[in-house]
Amino acid sequence: MNEVAEELLVPEGSGNFLLKNFFGEIKGFFDGSPLFLILFILFTMVVLVLVFFSGRWIQKLVDKKMISEERRDAVKRSRSVLGGQFSEQLAPYLPNFPCNPGDVRFVGKPVDYVAFPGSAQGEKVNEVLFIEVKTGESALSQREREIKEAVLNGRVRYVEYHINT
Numbered sequence: 001m002n003e004v005a006e007e008l009l010v011p012e013g014s015g016n017f018l019l020k021n022f023f024g025e026i027k028g029f030f031d032g033s034p035l036f037l038i039l040f041i042l043f044t045m046v047v048l049v050l051v052f053f054s055g056r057w058i059q060k061l062v063d064k065k066m067i068s069e070e071r072r073d074a075v076k077r078s079r080s081v082l083g084g085q086f087s088e089q090l091a092p093y094l095p096n097f098p099c100n101p102g103d104v105r106f107v108g109k110p111v112d113y114v115a116f117p118g119s120a121q122g123e124k125v126n127e128v129l130f131i132e133v134k135t136g137e138s139a140l141s142q143r144e145r146e147i148k149e150a151v152l153n154g155r156v157r158y159v160e161y162h163i164n165t
Contacts, residue, residue: 084135088112091133098129110143128156 092101092113102120104113115129130151132144140148150156 080136084138087135088133091131098131104131110141110147 092104099115099117100120104115111130112133113131116125
């Protein structure tokens, strides 16, 4: 570093001894050794490249772990859904089902079954049942709760729809 550059960085009379001393040390450090300056710059670049690639490597490991956990969770939820669907289809044939399996019709959404007790034996149908099958700790969805409330409050009607042909 020459005297002109040093004066530009630390003007005379500024009183900033520490800054002037720092640049003086750097000047002495690099004097007579341009090879050392080149090696210092190369070392700094290598360190920056290593930091960059190690950061990418660490991020890949974190991403891989997250993806693995998400896959496990997705498989667990998928098994749960498939088990629930299987149970829904099998439910009419299990003990304590509220009516004869021949009296039920699978709907699926928003309720699982509509049942007409007595219809399979040719008897009079005295009631219509809306049956929702649940497994484990699953609870009614918002839509299922709305339907249950409508039925319990008597907001159910029979509509006959004629198509003109």
